[in-house]
Amino acid sequence: MALVTPSTFQGNSGIKNQQFWEFSIFLSGTAPFTYSILSGALPPGLTFDQPVGVITSPLKIIGIPTTPGSAYDIELKFEDALLNVGIGNYHILVDEWIPNILPDAILNEPYSEIITYNTTMNIDAFGGIVPGLPSGIVVGPPIQTGPNVYEVLVSGTPTETGTFIWNQLYSQVQMPEPDPQDAINSAPITTLTIKEIKKKKRGIGVPLTICCDPKSFADKVCPPIVAHRGYYYQKLPNSNCYVLKRR
Numbered sequence: 001m002a003l004v005t006p007s008t009f010q011g012n013s014g015i016k017n018q019q020f021w022e023f024s025i026f027l028s029g030t031a032p033f034t035y036s037i038l039s040g041a042l043p044p045g046l047t048f049d050q051p052v053g054v055i056t057s058p059l060k061i062i063g064i065p066t067t068p069g070s071a072y073d074i075e076l077k078f079e080d081a082l083l084n085v086g087i088g089n090y091h092i093l094v095d096e097w098i099p100n101i102l103p104d105a106i107l108n109e110p111y112s113e114i115i116t117y118n119t120t121m122n123i124d125a126f127g128g129i130v131p132g133l134p135s136g137i138v139v140g141p142p143i144q145t146g147p148n149v150y151e152v153l154v155s156g157t158p159t160e161t162g163t164f165i166w167n168q169l170y171s172q173v174q175m176p177e178p179d180p181q182d183a184i185n186s187a188p189i190t191t192l193t194i195k196e197i198k199k200k201k202r203g204i205g206v207p208l209t210i211c212c213d214p215k216s217f218a219d220k221v222c223p224p225i226v227a228h229r230g231y232y233y234q235k236l237p238n239s240n241c242y243v244l245k246r247r
Contacts, residue, residue: 004025004026004027004078004086004087004088005025005026005027005028014043014046014065014092014093014094014095015065015068015094015095015096015097016065016066016067016068016094016095016096016097017064017065017066018064018065018097019064020045020046020061020062020063020064020065023060023061023090024058024059024060025057025058025059025060025061025076025088025090026057026058027057027058027059027078027080027086028057029080029081029082029084029086030080030081030082030084031056031057031080031081032054032055032056032080032081033054033055033056033057033078033079033080033081034053034054034055034078034079035052035053035055035059035076035077035078035079036052036076036077037052037074037075037076037077038075038076038077038087039073039074039075040072040073040074040075041072041074042061042063042072042074042092043065043066043067043070043072043092043094044065044066044067045063045064045065045066045067046061046062046063046064046065046092047061047062047063048060048061048062049061049062061090061092065094067094068094068095068096070093070094071091071092071093071094072091072092072093072094073089073090073091073092074089074090074092075087075088075089075090076088076089076090097188097189098188099188099189099190099191100115100188100189100190100191101191102115102154102190102191102192104192104193104194104195105137105158105192105193105194105195106158106194106195106196106197107158107159107160107161107194107195107196107197108157108158108159109157109158110155110156110157111137111154111155111156111157111158112153112154112155113153113154113155114151114152114153114154115151115152115153115154115190116145116149116150116151116152117142117149117150117151117152117188118148118149129166129167129168129169131166132166133164133166134158134159134160134162134164134192134194135158135159135160136156136157136158136159136160137154137155137156137158137164137192138154138155138156139152139153139154139168140152140153140154140155142168152168154190154192158194160194161194161195161196162193162194163191163192163193163194164191164192164193164194165189165190165191166189166190167188167189167190168190209241209242209243209244210233210241210242211239211240211241211242212240212241212242231244231245231246232244232245233245
C-alpha cells in the first residue's frame with residue numbers, strides 16, 4: 001500500500017478571502033504517483049497544486065477560500081508505480097472573521113474594552129498590530145478563555161481623535177509532521193473611533209428677563225440695578241419687565 005501522510009485530517013481551517021496555508025499530503029512508495037478524487041470536493045477558492053493524474057510528492061491544497069460557514073469533506077485515492085493504493089480523507093472548515101467595531105472612546109478619558117475571537121482554528125500565537133494603534137491605546141496579549149476562544153483587552157487613555165483601523169496578526173501550525181509550517185495571517189479588522197467632547201460654556205448665572213410687580217417692590221430691587229459684569233437690564237417699552245443686555 002502507498003503510504004499517505006496524513007491519511008486523515010480533521011479541522012484544517014481556512015478564512016474567507018485570506019490566503020490558505022499550503023496543506024501538504026506526503027506520499028511514499030515507488031514513484032511516479034497518481035491520484036484521483038473518490039468523493040467530495042474542496043471549498044470554493046481552493047485547489048490542488050497539481051491536477052488529477054501523475055504527480056510528485058507532496059500534493060498541496062492552496063488558494064483563497066471564498067465561502068464561509070461550511071465544512072467540506074474530500075476523499076482521495078493515491079496509487080504508486082507498483083499499483084499500491086492509499087486512501088486519504090480530509091475535512092476542511094472555512095471561517096469568516098467578523099470585523100470588530102468597538103464602542104467610541106473619548107479623547108483624554110480612560111478607555112477599556114474586550115475583543116473576543118471565536119474560531120475553529122487552534123491559534124499557535126498572536127503577533128503584532130498592523131498598521132498601528134492610536135496614541136495612548138494599547139492592546140494586551142490574547143488570553144485563551146475556552147476551546148478556540150480568545151479575549152484581548154483594548155485599553156488606555158487616547159490622546160488623538162479620529163477613526164483608527166488595525167489588524168492583529170496570528171500564527172497557526174497548519175501542516176502536520178513531517179513538515180510543520182507556521183502560517184502568519186490577520187485576525188479581523190478592528191475599528192475604534194475617538195471623539196472629543198467639548199464642554200459647554202457656563203451661563204452667566206442671572207435671569208434673562210425680570211418683570212417687576214410694583215406692589216412687590218419691597219421684596220426686591222426693581223428696577224434691577226446689578227446684573228453681571230458686562231451686562232445690564234434694559235426696561236421694555238410699556239412694561240414692567242427688564243431684559244438683560246450686554247454692555
